[in-house]
Amino acid sequence: MTRIAGVFPVLPTIFDADGRVDREGFARVVDYVIASGADGCVFPGLASEYDELTLDERLDLMALAGELTRGRIAFVAGAGGRSDAESAALALAAKQAGAAALMVVTPHRLDGDEAGLAAFYRYLGSVADTPIMLQNAPRPMGLGLSPDAILRLVEQAPAIRYVKEENMPCGQRITALLDGAKGGLDGVFGGAGGRYITDELARGATGTMPACELAEMHAAMFAAHRAGDEGQVRRLFERMLPVLLMQAVFRWRLTKEVLRRRGLIDSAFVRAAGPAFDAMDHRELTQMLLLLEDLTGPLSHPAAV
Known part of the structure; x- marks a missing residue:
């Protein structure tokens, strides 16, 4: 199987104004990510509000994502x-959907049980026969494992071929994983909203998995990285950084509001708890997005509803 690398935005779950899954809106976002020049996409992830989805919703949208991205x-x-x-059910559904890899966050139910974690990842590898990406999310989302602990798991569970590292300092951890794996991994991806991507790429990260509201800018930045143009990487990063910092606070709410303003979705409804925008937040976001229009195109809805 071809190794995966590059920009893999995480798809949000799109809801209508009443909180029901909006499959058409989801499909428009997938098409936008593809048109942006991204190398791939991810669903569901932490940025997808996956804890707020039923198993049936996750399976349905996973199948739809596979259908829309195939080929x-x-x-x-x-x-x-x-x-x-x-x-296991999700892993089998992912394989049927044509997934290139399974991203699996370290489960809380196995906290402190390294042997149990290794057995869990071996089990999933045997169920789906698909490369696994261990998502090392920080607590409380994941277990925030040390690089040494991850490397021991990689030795015990050969199905783990990738790591998505999201703990601070991300760059140092990526260096430790790449040095320690000695070729035993096919790649290490950065996450954490893409806020540390310049350091991650300089240290040899295989790719990045940011939120998707500025997918074309992430794709352009990675293209500059591949071309060896570090100056352009940093210029693009600095242009988008204000939005990335705001996204760190408002998470999926920021992503969906940007997608709504760009005319890609009808509603920015979120199910997950978290800070909401007030009038000044909306004004600040408007100013940020207007400054990026030369790279992202004009906003369809420049103001809040």
């Missing part, structure tokens, strides 16, 4: 479930 870009499927059985 166009690579698809990484989130297969971390609330139990081993649910994770």
